[in-house]
Amino acid sequence: MSDPGLENLYREVILDHYKNPRGHGVIENADAEAEGQNPLCGDEVSVYVAFDEDGETIDDVKFSGRGCAISQAATSMLMEMTKGRTAHEVATLDKDELLAEIGVPLTPVRLKCAMLGLTTLKVALHKAKGTPLPDGLAGFDDLELT
Amino acid sequence: MAVTAPGTKLDARALRSDFPIFEQEMHGKPLAYLDSANSSQKPRQVLEAVDRFYETSYANVHRAVHLLGERATAGLEHARERVRALLNAPDVREIIFVRNATEALNLVAYSWGLNNLGPGDAVVVTELEHHSNFVPWQYIAGRQGAEFLMVAIDENGDPDLSQLDAIARDHNVKVVATNLVSNSLGTIHDLAPLVSWAHGQGAIFVCDAAQAAPHMRVDVQAIGADFVAISGHKMCAPSGIGALWGRGELLQSMEPFLLGGHMINAVRVDKTTWGELPHKFEAGTSPIAEAVGLGAAVDYLEAIGLEAIEAHEHELAAYALGRLAEVPGITLYGPPADRRAGVVSFNMEGIHPHDVAQILDLQGVAIRAGHHCCQPLMHKLGVAATNRASFYLYTIPDEIDQLVDGLHAVRKVFA
């Protein structure tokens, strides 16, 4: 992998999402929610989902938490990417779609930061729908289910 | 190698040339390795000693009749003697080779704890412990129905000893376990009051010296401890080797930790008897070459002088604290320079340590960002994580300058 490079990794769009996170907040009485932690650096993300009347389309999605620019910006991007899509679609979202949005190569450690929000969101959706967690999620270090 | 005469300052620039790692650049920049508290780099003298051992003297130890087996055993036992001398332990049989400090502390927690702790007893640690001197005690105390107590730190970051009287009144204290140097704040503790309090309660005193032994003289008899744990990888030795020192009579009375080959005396189907010290605690094939490397590392450190290393680190800590204070928005944690080993923990306002460390890395500066295996302490400080720059005998002020320049660049990115 080529060097991410300073300008690259912390490019404008990532810093913008970090400083002005989209969908930041809490949904009271959310239809789906979960809390995720990255034990390596103490990043924390909670996600909240409200479904449309059809019980399937994501009407609103929000997150709260604290952490590094990568984890918070990636989660912010995710909020924009997933609103209006179906629970099933998002629960099975290919992580490459988010990585493409982030758009910079990440080292393995930072990949965990970037995936925290998506993993937590998937857990929330699977829990709400009663579907089993896919293998990849079961292996996620220390995701604390609430 | 630049040997330092006793009482003189070490020459970090000269010593640096013993460490091949510095011959390369990182991201096109000179390497500023400020993560030695995490693990140290290795001098050529140690690397060559390990190579030479493999090339000329390697075989399994303690069981071969052949010459190589004899040489290998002599190499391992020589290393044990070097560790004994380093720690001023009374008897070489009290030096148990383990993988690392974590294993040493688990050994004590299991072997001593499972037979000596029970309901009504208490284990006391401090809020500054590394998880490796916290979690094993919490677990074993829990299993034995004993209590697990933590002495909180005061506003100076020192264990608040005023809590001890209340603990002694209400509990039967059997173990006091604490570090000599904190890995997250760098504090060098004055253990004397805790040691005498522990012994006054009839408790054993377990000292985690993982962060102390690389940086200062650790004398197990002067400390008055009952057990002392060290990790080789933090003190110029290979990874995979550490040592436990324990008082002979305690080690004698303890049950083994791991069981199997080498640690036995006689094995019958109805009963197995344990081998003599230290073998009783060294089941299976030891990390032989790693131990030889540890012996070579002790030679290296002693040639420089641990006093000189400690003085060098105080100097670097003072320089770093001064330079870092110039950076706007920085919060520094821990004691004044004269009471700390070469460790400086800090945070940058509004910037997560992971981002700080990542941007520094791109400028060739390696620091640690995280909770440093000290989550209770991070909780107390009210942070999820900190940045930590740590120094060693090969650290030069230029690296601290590189860090400070890097932090200005970090601020620019997040401005």
Ligand SMILES: Cc1ncc(COP(=O)(O)O)c(C=O)c1O
């Ligand atoms: C104070 C302290 N104790 C124990 C340990 C554990 O050492 P190891 O990981 O080598 O077992 C460390 C390592 O960071 C430490 O700093």
